[in-house]
Amino acid sequence: MTVKCSACPIRHRDCFLPMSASEIAAMERFKTGELVVEGRSSILMEGSNSPQLFTILEGQGLRYKTLPDGRRQVISFVFPGDFVGLQAGVMAEMRHSVESATRMRLCVFERAGLFGFFRDNPERGFDLTWLSAVEEHFLGENILTLGQRSAEERIAWAFLRIWERLTALKLRSNGSVPFPHRQQDLADALGLSLVHTNKTLARLRKAQVASWSEGRLSVLDAARLAEIAQAEEGEGAQRRPLL
Amino acid sequence: MTVKCSACPIRHRDCFLPMSASEIAAMERFKTGELVVEGRSSILMEGSNSPQLFTILEGQGLRYKTLPDGRRQVISFVFPGDFVGLQAGVMAEMRHSVESATRMRLCVFERAGLFGFFRDNPERGFDLTWLSAVEEHFLGENILTLGQRSAEERIAWAFLRIWERLTALKLRSNGSVPFPHRQQDLADALGLSLVHTNKTLARLRKAQVASWSEGRLSVLDAARLAEIAQAEEGEGAQRRPLL
DNA sequence: CGAATGTTTGATCCTTGTCAACTGCTGTGG
DNA sequence: CCACAGCAGTTGACAAGGATCAAACATTCG
Numbered sequence: 094m095t096v097k098c099s100a101c102p103i104r105h106r107d108c109f110l111p112m113s114a115s116e117i118a119a120m121e122r123f124k125t126g127e128l129v130v131e132g133r134s135s136i137l138m139e140g141s142n143s144p145q146l147f148t149i150l151e152g153q154g155l156r157y158k159t160l161p162d163g164r165r166q167v168i169s170f171v172f173p174g175d176f177v178g179l180q181a182g183v184m185a186e187m188r189h190s191v192e193s194a195t196r197m198r199l200c201v202f203e204r205a206g207l208f209g210f211f212r213d214n215p216e217r218g219f220d221l222t223w224l225s226a227v228e229e230h231f232l233g234e235n236i237l238t239l240g241q242r243s244a245e246e247r248i249a250w251a252f253l254r255i256w257e258r259l260t261a262l263k264l265r266s267n268g269s270v271p272f273p274h275r276q277q278d279l280a281d282a283l284g285l286s287l288v289h290t291n292k293t294l295a296r297l298r299k300a301q302v303a304s305w306s307e308g309r310l311s312v313l314d315a316a317r318l319a320e321i322a323q324a325e326e327g328e329g330a331q332r333r334p335l336l
Numbered sequence: 337m338t339v340k341c342s343a344c345p346i347r348h349r350d351c352f353l354p355m356s357a358s359e360i361a362a363m364e365r366f367k368t369g370e371l372v373v374e375g376r377s378s379i380l381m382e383g384s385n386s387p388q389l390f391t392i393l394e395g396q397g398l399r400y401k402t403l404p405d406g407r408r409q410v411i412s413f414v415f416p417g418d419f420v421g422l423q424a425g426v427m428a429e430m431r432h433s434v435e436s437a438t439r440m441r442l443c444v445f446e447r448a449g450l451f452g453f454f455r456d457n458p459e460r461g462f463d464l465t466w467l468s469a470v471e472e473h474f475l476g477e478n479i480l481t482l483g484q485r486s487a488e489e490r491i492a493w494a495f496l497r498i499w500e501r502l503t504a505l506k507l508r509s510n511g512s513v514p515f516p517h518r519q520q521d522l523a524d525a526l527g528l529s530l531v532h533t534n535k536t537l538a539r540l541r542k543a544q545v546a547s548w549s550e551g552r553l554s555v556l557d558a559a560r561l562a563e564i565a566q567a568e569e570g571e572g573a574q575r576r577p578l579l
Numbered sequence: 580c581g582a583a584t585g586t587t588t589g590a591t592c593c594t595t596g597t598c599a600a601c602t603g604c605t606g607t608g609g
Numbered sequence: 610c611c612a613c614a615g616c617a618g619t620t621g622a623c624a625a626g627g628a629t630c631a632a633a634c635a636t637t638c639g
Contacts, residue, residue, distance in 0.1 A: 164484040212459070222464050235479055
């Protein structure tokens with residue numbers, strides 16, 4: 094049995110976990126409601142101690158941290174199916190902020206229920222751990238990119254990941270996927286300046302490799318993009334646990 | 337009750353988790369042995385499908401990824417108490433390699449037992465998730481550093497974290513902590529070239545702020561270091577879950 | 580002793596950041 | 610209805626932080 098979107102707190106990436114009827118009931122008890130936020134508004138704040146966890150049902154956003162002097166680093170973009178706020182759920186407080194890019198619909202869970210949920214559904218607990226491991230993997234990829242790739246490689250790599258992710262979510266239509274962020278956001282995600290990001294985007298566009306404008310991304314030459322990005326073979330996979 | 341070092345697979349950071357006697361028994365069943373590796377040898381390989389998980393009991397090492405063309409990124413340094421190999425335990429395969437810097441002693445667990453362990457000890461499962469969240473937090477810090485901080489800030493920040501971590505592990509003696517890596521390793525961790533790393537280290541040393549040589553790190557002026565690193569207030573904490 | 584490995588230092592180059600100005604669009608209020 | 614401010618994107622000129630190249634030095638090891 095597969096759980097539908099709005100019933101499942103652990104619907105990460107494009108992965109739907111099979112569950113029993115009683116597990117679904119437990120989920121529904123755990124779930125406390127839905128939340129809709131407008132574009133460009135903040136959902137979780139660094140340093141806050143939010144009592145809630147969220148699954149993203151619709152819309153896109155980003156997670157970021159800032160330095161005391163104001164420099165901002167986007168940790169990752171978040172997509173439908175992502176689980177957000179686990180850190181606050183499990184640690185003392187959030188160590189990063191989450192903000193919407195467009196209108197978002199979120200599934201809300203009480204943090205206080207998390208522990209009981211684990212106790213009553215050890216298999217879900219395992220899944221949550223699996224989910225964390227996947228997230229860790231993606232963050233590692235990110236670190237590799239920031240540390241070693243050049244500006245052009247970074248953007249190519251980011252586009253490839255975003256393209257694959259949104260395609261897997263079935264959000265591709267007419268040869269493009271929604272990516273409703275500003276160039277400044279991408280620049281902050283990749284550790285580049287706005288100006289340099291802009292110029293690199295222009296080059297990729299002129300070369301007919303990929304084009305991103307008006308909130309939509311089109312990958313015209315995926316093979317070339319992968320080449321530029323120095324992508325590994327079969328890097329995108331990994332959606333289900335083995336055990 | 338607090339579990340001793342070699343009995344606990346989830347002894348992360350400087351955190352000892354309280355457990356009941358039966359939980360300890362379950363742990364001991366889960367544990368399968370100890371492993372000692374020499375310096376500069378590899379423990380887990382990217383792409384491998386290792387049947388084992390490890391807790392580090394003694395020694396230091398590092399986790400890294402490589403690009404097809406050979407560039408290497410050190411994801412993080414690992415210290416006694418760190419849990420290693422969860423990714424392979426929970427995902428299809430390792431997505432990074434782990435290598436020892438010095439001789440290391442490891443506590444070995446069978447990956448196959450992980451799932452049953454979760455089922456029988458939901459509280460430990462929760463702890464593992466907590467542990468993952470903490471790890472995620474640190475990786476986020478890392479991303480912030482690579483994306484936004486300058487060379488000098490990066491090194492100051494890294495020294496501060498390493499210093500705090502090893503101090504918490506009670507490994508400080510005579511005003512210095514063991515950090516048995518090469519300059520190339522630090523450079524690869526911070527996304528800098530070896531040469532530039534070396535010159536920046538020389539500057540910090542000459543300024544009497546911090547000095548790292550012959551495998552030992554001394555922080556002479558922690559306040560100045562934090563200032564250079566653009567460190568946030570109370571960033572180092574966060575060792576126990578709330579719930 | 581020579582080979583290998585790691586650290587140090589100087590000279591030079593280049594990728595990327597910074598500064599500045601201009602465009603196009605949108606929303607707002609007089 | 611237009612003037613104007615505000616914001617995102619674009620482009621050029623210039624500066625600089627860090628990369629690269631090259632060579633010397635120190636240690637260890639066989």
